[in-house]
Amino acid sequence: MSLFKRFINNINEQNLFQKKDHLLLAVSGGVDSVVLCELCKQAGFYFEIAHCNFQLRGEESERDENFVRSLGEKYGVKVFIKKFNTNEYVLQNKVSIQVAARELRYEWFDEMIKTANIQNSTYLLTAHHANDNIETLLMNFFKGTGITGLHSILSKQEKIIRPLLFAKKAELLEFARENNLSFEEDSSNISDKYTRNYFRNQLIPSVQKVFPQVEENLLNNIERFKEIEILYQQSIHLHKKKLLEEKGNEIHIPVLKLLKAAPLKTIVYEIIKDFGFTAHQTEEVVHLLKSETGKFITSATHKIIKNRNWLIIVPINTLEANHILIHKNDKEISFELGKLKLRFQNLREGQIFKLHDNNFIALIDLENITFPLLLRKWKQGDYFYPLGMQKKKKLSKFFIDQKMSLTDKEKIWIIESNKKIIWVISKRIDDRFKITSKTKSILEITLS
Numbered sequence: 001m002s003l004f005k006r007f008i009n010n011i012n013e014q015n016l017f018q019k020k021d022h023l024l025l026a027v028s029g030g031v032d033s034v035v036l037c038e039l040c041k042q043a044g045f046y047f048e049i050a051h052c053n054f055q056l057r058g059e060e061s062e063r064d065e066n067f068v069r070s071l072g073e074k075y076g077v078k079v080f081i082k083k084f085n086t087n088e089y090v091l092q093n094k095v096s097i098q099v100a101a102r103e104l105r106y107e108w109f110d111e112m113i114k115t116a117n118i119q120n121s122t123y124l125l126t127a128h129h130a131n132d133n134i135e136t137l138l139m140n141f142f143k144g145t146g147i148t149g150l151h152s153i154l155s156k157q158e159k160i161i162r163p164l165l166f167a168k169k170a171e172l173l174e175f176a177r178e179n180n181l182s183f184e185e186d187s188s189n190i191s192d193k194y195t196r197n198y199f200r201n202q203l204i205p206s207v208q209k210v211f212p213q214v215e216e217n218l219l220n221n222i223e224r225f226k227e228i229e230i231l232y233q234q235s236i237h238l239h240k241k242k243l244l245e246e247k248g249n250e251i252h253i254p255v256l257k258l259l260k261a262a263p264l265k266t267i268v269y270e271i272i273k274d275f276g277f278t279a280h281q282t283e284e285v286v287h288l289l290k291s292e293t294g295k296f297i298t299s300a301t302h303k304i305i306k307n308r309n310w311l312i313i314v315p316i317n318t319l320e321a322n323h324i325l326i327h328k329n330d331k332e333i334s335f336e337l338g339k340l341k342l343r344f345q346n347l348r349e350g351q352i353f354k355l356h357d358n359n360f361i362a363l364i365d366l367e368n369i370t371f372p373l374l375l376r377k378w379k380q381g382d383y384f385y386p387l388g389m390q391k392k393k394k395l396s397k398f399f400i401d402q403k404m405s406l407t408d409k410e411k412i413w414i415i416e417s418n419k420k421i422i423w424v425i426s427k428r429i430d431d432r433f434k435i436t437s438k439t440k441s442i443l444e445i446t447l448s
Helices: 003-013 031-043 059-075 086-093 097-115 130-143 169-178 195-210 214-243 255-259 264-275 279-288 395-401 406-410
Strands: 022-026 047-053 079-083 122-125 245-247 250-254 296-298 302-307 310-315 323-326 332-335 338-346 361-365 373-377 413-417 420-424 441-447
Touching: 003 031, 003 169, 022 031, 022 097, 031 047, 031 059, 031 169, 047 059, 047 097, 059 079, 086 097, 097 122, 130 195, 130 214, 195 214, 214 255, 214 264, 250 255, 250 264, 255 264, 255 310, 264 279, 264 302, 279 296, 279 302, 302 323, 302 373, 310 323, 323 332, 361 420, 395 420
Parallel strands: 022 047, 022 122, 047 079
Antiparallel strands: 245 250, 250 310, 296 302, 302 310, 323 373, 332 338, 338 441, 361 441, 373 413, 413 420
């Protein structure tokens, strides 16, 4: 079957897009994207061309841009050109040239799709082919990946479509020759300083000497991995459904139930990766399961806190969290009710500290508490020893005694140390943490 017929069949079988859809083709000027243009033209699809000039290869970059402009003239379609200062982006963001080019490219493509002023659907088509898929699979495998990385490049991701993944590079070159298509060669493809080029030019040819059918075998494996991932994700979904309890912006996970889940590390990773945690932090979370209350680990966006028999995943932005850790070096904490300000004071021997009756200030004996403190909303079952009392009282009963309305109760936060409440904020401190004649250091917490 010809490449053209397989191209059409692939689009129809995977329902990649329709005849009426507006297509934006990412065209570099190389043989892959030139073939993609010709196939779309022969199939009668309406398309426009987008070209990125990363300004990394001097005159060669300008040559490619001019060639792509000539393709637009050949096919009678619009050509959109974007010049990037890629080297500056690399320095500012401390990433590799490859990563910079990918981020810049897809950010621009995303903008173009969102701002397209057309009635029919807009899809971005790239010319990734089967050999790209093989290289990506191997790079992911050696770099370290979960099951998702083993299915390699997907044919369709929302508005991005890769309709040539069924075809090998050799087939694209043959189609270009048969149709007398001219294209430009990227000289950087020869250099092995780029990871992908090393796999393409060195590793895969070396493996082919031992396993001549390695490309076919890997492509078959990619299809198997796609089906395996479907089963894998179904299982992960069931585990998450049993384990995760959503409470506002937080996720609560029962420790004992999670410890019984198997395989534990895989399930933990699949839970935490959605909150910015890496595979390397999986082991830390597993250790957290058996650690003491107050221990935690952090990603760029979230914290996982061990609180009694629960792991609680909370946003680092304290205004969004219902469980907030207070560290000894914190001076101010913003949360739902306002701001907590912390101040430490050492007492001289014989110094008398004047107490006050301001409910928005708590004076705590520093020697009786352990950091980090936990700031959270109260819950049923909580109890403390109200200041002046020697017996414990449930907060629910304390609120009744205070004649608090349901709305008032919903606004109550507490601070606890090592599982013990030290202050029902704006109401009363716990008698066990009050200042006495033996107090040497004071923690003053003010709600503003």
